[in-house]
Amino acid sequence: xxxxxxxxxxxxxxxxxxxxxxxxxxxxxxxxxxxxxxxxxxxxxxxxxxxxxxxxxxxxxxxxxxxxxxxxxx
Amino acid sequence: xxxxxxxxxxxxxxxxxxxxxxxxxxxxxxxxxxxxxxxxxxxxxxxxxxxxxxxxxxxxxxxxxxxxxxxxxxxxxxxxxxxxxxxxxxxxxxxxxxxxxxxxxxxxxxxxxxxxxxxxxxxxxxxxxxxxxxxxxxxxxxxxxxxxxxxxxxxxxxxxxxxxxxxxxxxxxxxxxxxxxxxxxxxxxxxxxxxxxxxxxxxxxxxxxxxxxxxxxxxxxxxxxxxxxxxxxxxxxxxxxxxxxxxxxxxxxxxxxxxxxxxxxxxxxxxxxxxxxxxxxxxxxxxxxxxxxxxxxxxxxxxxxxxxxxxxxxxxxxxxxxxxxxxxxxxxxxxxxxxxxxxxxxxxxxxxxxxxxxxxxxxxxxxxxxxxxxxxxxxxxxxxxxxxxxxxxxxxxxxxxxxxxxxxxxxxxxxxxxxxxxxxxxxxxxxxxxxxxxxxxxxxxxxxxxxxxxxxxxxxxxxxxxxxxxxxxxxxxxxxxxxxxxxxxxxxxxxxxxxxxxxxxxxxxxxxxxxxxxxxxxxxxxxxxxxxxxxxxxxxxxxxxxxxxxxxxxxxxxxxxxxxxxxxxxxxxxxxxxxxxxxxxxxxxxxxxxxx
Numbered sequence: 094x095x096x097x098x099x100x101x102x103x104x105x106x107x108x109x110x111x112x113x114x115x116x117x118x119x120x121x122x123x124x125x126x127x128x129x130x131x132x133x134x135x136x137x138x139x140x141x142x143x144x145x146x147x148x149x150x151x152x153x154x155x156x157x158x159x160x161x162x163x164x165x166x167x
Numbered sequence: 168x169x170x171x172x173x174x175x176x177x178x179x180x181x182x183x184x185x186x187x188x189x190x191x192x193x194x195x196x197x198x199x200x201x202x203x204x205x206x207x208x209x210x211x212x213x214x215x216x217x218x219x220x221x222x223x224x225x226x227x228x229x230x231x232x233x234x235x236x237x238x239x240x241x242x243x244x245x246x247x248x249x250x251x252x253x254x255x256x257x258x259x260x261x262x263x264x265x266x267x268x269x270x271x272x273x274x275x276x277x278x279x280x281x282x283x284x285x286x287x288x289x290x291x292x293x294x295x296x297x298x299x300x301x302x303x304x305x306x307x308x309x310x311x312x313x314x315x316x317x318x319x320x321x322x323x324x325x326x327x328x329x330x331x332x333x334x335x336x337x338x339x340x341x342x343x344x345x346x347x348x349x350x351x352x353x354x355x356x357x358x359x360x361x362x363x364x365x366x367x368x369x370x371x372x373x374x375x376x377x378x379x380x381x382x383x384x385x386x387x388x389x390x391x392x393x394x395x396x397x398x399x400x401x402x403x404x405x406x407x408x409x410x411x412x413x414x415x416x417x418x419x420x421x422x423x424x425x426x427x428x429x430x431x432x433x434x435x436x437x438x439x440x441x442x443x444x445x446x447x448x449x450x451x452x453x454x455x456x457x458x459x460x461x462x463x464x465x466x467x468x469x470x471x472x473x474x475x476x477x478x479x480x481x482x483x484x485x486x487x488x489x490x491x492x493x494x495x496x497x498x499x500x501x502x503x504x505x506x507x508x509x510x511x512x513x514x515x516x517x518x519x520x521x522x523x524x525x526x527x528x529x530x531x532x533x534x535x536x537x538x539x540x541x542x543x544x545x546x547x548x549x550x551x552x553x554x555x556x557x558x559x560x561x562x563x564x565x566x567x568x569x570x571x572x573x574x575x576x577x578x579x580x581x582x583x584x585x586x587x588x589x590x591x592x593x594x595x596x597x598x599x600x601x602x603x604x605x606x607x608x609x610x611x612x613x614x615x616x617x618x619x620x621x622x623x624x625x626x627x628x629x630x631x632x633x634x635x636x637x638x639x640x641x642x643x644x645x646x647x648x649x650x651x652x653x654x655x656x657x658x659x660x661x662x663x664x665x666x667x668x669x670x671x672x673x674x675x676x677x678x679x680x681x682x683x684x685x686x687x688x689x690x691x692x693x694x695x696x697x698x699x700x701x702x703x704x705x706x707x708x709x710x711x712x713x714x715x716x717x718x719x720x721x722x723x724x725x726x727x728x729x730x731x732x733x734x735x736x737x738x739x740x741x742x743x744x745x746x747x748x749x750x751x752x753x754x755x756x757x758x759x760x761x762x763x
Contacts (some may be wrong), residue, residue: 097718100236115577118226120260122337131361134370135468140361140582145257147582149464151471154577 094161097155098141105160113158120144126163133162168244169216170346171323171464173278174237174268175252176261177223178583181208183310184252185593188319205236213320219246227267233498241271247287248323252278255285255292256584259344266336269303272331276304276322282582283309289351297347303327310589313358314400357585364458370465377458378484379549381449386522397684400433426681427621428614431667434682435613436606438666442519443605446488447597455588463580473560474567476500476578479509483559486516491720492601494728502576507734508563510725514717514742515555515562517689520665524712525551527669527760531692555713558745608720609664616663620671623660624680638675648747649707649754658711663719668712703757707750714746 099105107125109119121127121143130141138149173181189208206220210429224234227241241249249266253261258279269275279292298305304322306314333339346379363369408425412418459481467477485493493513500506517525529547534540568729623634629640634656641659653675661668670682673691676698677683685691695704716722716739726735 094654112576114226114228115579118228118263119336119579119581120263120340125341128356130182133365133468134367134465137468137471138464138466138578138580142363144260144344146254146260147584147594149467149580149582151467151578154579 094160095156096106096127096129096141096150096158096160097152097158099139099141099162101129101131104163106163108159108161111154113154116150116154116158119146119148121148121158138158169247169323170219171210171248171250172219172221172240172246173250173252174241174264176225176254176264178581179223179254180310181220181223183251183589183592184278184280184308184315184319185218187310187315189218202298208498210320212316212347213323214305216323226264227271237623239608241268243274246274248274248276249278250319250323252276252280255279255281255290256288258292258348259340262340262343263336265301266330266333266339269301270333270336271327273303273327275329276325277304279305279318282307282310283311285500287474288403291351293347295347297343300343300346310402339513359460360585360739361369361582364461364644365465368462374465377453379545381446382487382548383545384449385442385446385519386526388445392441392444394675397437399429400437401684402431404429404433404747416700422681423618423621423625424498425504428617431617431620431683432613433685434670435609436663436664438523439520439605439664440602443488444598444602446519447492447601448593450485450488451593451597452588452590455586455593457583457585460580460582464582467578467580470563471578473564475505475508475563476502477580478578479505479563483516483556486513488519489605490514490516490518490717491724494721494724497728502578504567504571505576507571509727510552510728511566511738511741512559512562512736514721514738515558515745516552517713518665519557520718521712523666524669527691527708528705528709529687529689531695532700532702551709551761554710558714562741562745563695568656588641597670612663612719613667616660618623618665620667621681624674633679633681634675647713647754648750649703649757650750651704653698654704654708654711661718662671665712665718671752680706692752703754707753710749710753711746714742714749716740 094105096105098127105127107121107123107127110123111121125144130140130142130147132139133149136152138151139155140147140149141155168171173185175181185206185208186647188210190211191407205222205557207217210216210218210480219240220312221237221240224237226234227238240246249268249272251265253260253265263279265275279294279296282292285292291527292307294305294307304325304327306322308316308318312318364373404425407429408421411421412426416424463477464479465477466480470477470479481499482493485496490513494510497506497509497513500509523546526544526711529544534543534546620634623637626633628636637659638652638656640652641655645651645655653672657668657672657675660671667682670684673683673685673694674681686693717725722739723736726732727734
């Protein structure tokens with residue numbers, strides 16, 4: 094599924110490297126486990142836990158990242 | 168002289184470390200890209216070391232101008248050591264940049280910051296292991312750590328060989344973090360606060376309430392200091408005059424200096440300084456707290472619709488303090504086009520220099536003497552601010568569809584943990600870095616402006632002063648946009664500083680030769696009404712206060728920040744066209760309503 098479709102609180106593993114330099118610079122790379130935290134008051138952008146930092150990414154950009162949801166508790 | 172540069176991700180406390188080591192009061196903040204100009208200073212206890220504070224960056228493959236500064240610096244090799252500052256809470260992400268830098272040079276040391284915060288979140292870092300893996304000097308510190316100095320200085324001269332080539336830096340960072348960072352029962356803190364501050368129904372009301380509180384504190388808090396300061400500064404006018412006469416300076420020059428230069432200077436300082444001294448620390452307080460990045464997060468969607476990004480909301484808010492300072496702060500916007508949009512539209516929010524004008528007109532023409540007058544006043548002022556913000560959106564939208572279209576830039580923002588602001592540091596920084604700078608600027612700008620205004624009001628050509636010639640010349644045009652010649656000339660002569668628009672206007676109506684203080688608003692209202700003011704004039708004057716050319720400092724800042732005269736000219740022209748058109752419309756509608 095796409096990263097932007099994650100529900101709040103879901104953890105997921107990243108399946109591809111983004112074409113975008115900036116997202117890779119933030120450490121969002123293939124194989125990383127991320128967590129979807131919360132969305133802004135207007136639904137966009139959404140905050141994710143990426144390598145222990147909270148990073149907000151627009152849904153438009155998060156669409157380019159494929160993820161697989163990890164079931165169960167952390 | 169040894170050169171040691173501090174590098175690291177945004178928000179890791181580089182500037183705080185820099186300030187502690189050098190004793191300088193560089194501005195520190197909580198939103199990325201805060202280090203506006205590269206600061207450098209000698210270390211207090213090691214005068215042979217020059218320390219440089221590089222702008223925060225996530226990577227050496229720069230995507231914005233500011234990030235390139237850091238990359239270029241490291242590429243140049245002109246340093247003796249790079250001290251990479253890492254945040255202990257997200258060491259893994261910080262290590263990506265650290266490893267990238269270590270690929271370029273072995274002249275590296277690592278400072279792991281925020282150890283106290285990490286400890287309170289049950290994060291322990293095994294420094295010995297980390298040292299073994301990275302093979303460079305490492306120190307762990309936190310902001311409160313008094314011995315931090317010594318720890319860092321002790322390691323500055325240590326040399327190691329560094330690491331070998333790494334295939335996948337991101338993977339390596341994760342691997343090292345797994346090895347060296349121990350997290351027990353790791354919890355994200357302050358989730359409840361974020362639920363409220365970024366919540367669907369709560370985010371916007373809280374933002375508006377906080378903004379209103381900041382305004383209220385700034386405006387009411389600066390009333391008395393402004394009055395005292397004005398009394399204090401004006402009490403020197405006569406002694407200066409007497410002194411100059413005493414040393415046989417011609418009377419013409421004496422009044423030019425005392426009633427021209429000095430009076431304008433005293434005026435600008437008395438009106439400008441107190442609100443600045445209150446607004447900037449308040450702003451820094453919310454910045455240090457970590458709230459401002461949440462504001463950008465909350466408003467990103469709104470600003471994205473007009474082709475910009477959430478960070479513009481912060482530069483817009485900064486504009487309430489000072490438009491010039493706000494334009495410099497636009498550096499936090501990484502997309503060049505969004506940054507230009509933010510710079511060109513910033514002037515639509517009234518700065519501290521324009522608020523007094525708005526408040527005076529509102530008190531004179533829009534609120535009677537009722538119990539609720541202060542509430543009415545606040546509502547009208549808020550509506551005016553909202554008109555300015557609406558104009559910001561409209562113009563941003565137009566710019567993003569025309570001159571500045573086409574860029575589909577990515578926007579990300581880091582939401583740092585909430586941190587307790589360091590109040591003393593904030594007060595020190597805002598006093599020395601902001602308030603004193605403003606004072607300096609007030610002096611260099613208001614003195615020549617005062618002389619020019621005085622010369623215009625006191626030089627007669629065909630028995631009429633130059634000022635009055637100008638007023639007569641512009642009167643017809645000014646009437647088309649609901650103003651009059653005096654008001655328009657006051658705005659033109661107020662180009663160096665918006666604070667002096669009202670006093671110039673009063674001077675023009677009274678036909679006086681120097682700025683005149685009017686304490687009494689009733690008398691001022693009578694004066695204005697006798698000069699043909701109606702409710703329409705008051706409305707147009709307020710609109711024109713929000714929408715006209717920026718002050719000279721702001722124009723210069725746009726030129727400096729955009730690197731081109733073209734944008735400074737546009738920054739001048741766009742709000743002027745907006746103001747002239749809106750005032751023209753108001754005037755036409757008002758005249759039509761009179762006919763009906």
